Amino acid sequence: MANLQSIFPKAVNTYGEKFDPLRNLWRNVLITALEDALGRYHTNKNYGISRSGGAKLAQSYFTEPNSDFKLVCTYAGFDHEYIRMKAKKYFEQKRKENEKEDLSTMQRQWVYKSN
Numbered sequence: 001m002a003n004l005q006s007i008f009p010k011a012v013n014t015y016g017e018k019f020d021p022l023r024n025l026w027r028n029v030l031i032t033a034l035e036d037a038l039g040r041y042h043t044n045k046n047y048g049i050s051r052s053g054g055a056k057l058a059q060s061y062f063t064e065p066n067s068d069f070k071l072v073c074t075y076a077g078f079d080h081e082y083i084r085m086k087a088k089k090y091f092e093q094k095r096k097e098n099e100k101e102d103l104s105t106m107q108r109q110w111v112y113k114s115n
Contacts (some may be wrong), residue, residue: 017077030083033072034060037091048082062087 036058061069062084073080
């Protein structure tokens, strides 16, 4: 399960909050959407969406303005603009890390083939 606290530290203030099962339900909706956006736990069951395509589609839920996201964030007790900003930064960071990893793999393959 994705740790919402580590990705959105200022958005999740569990200290001093009273237990609210409905708020927790909506927070879990966001966590599940985040896991989908990160490509975790996704299995392609012939729905016509590839693993990377499904993750990109799920990322757009966080990055593109939409009323559903705003409503879920409101029910979860979060500021939707703050969550969107943090999600965009996080996805960009992950994209850059993946590009570096791909580049280093390509370089190793190139050096190996040149020998």
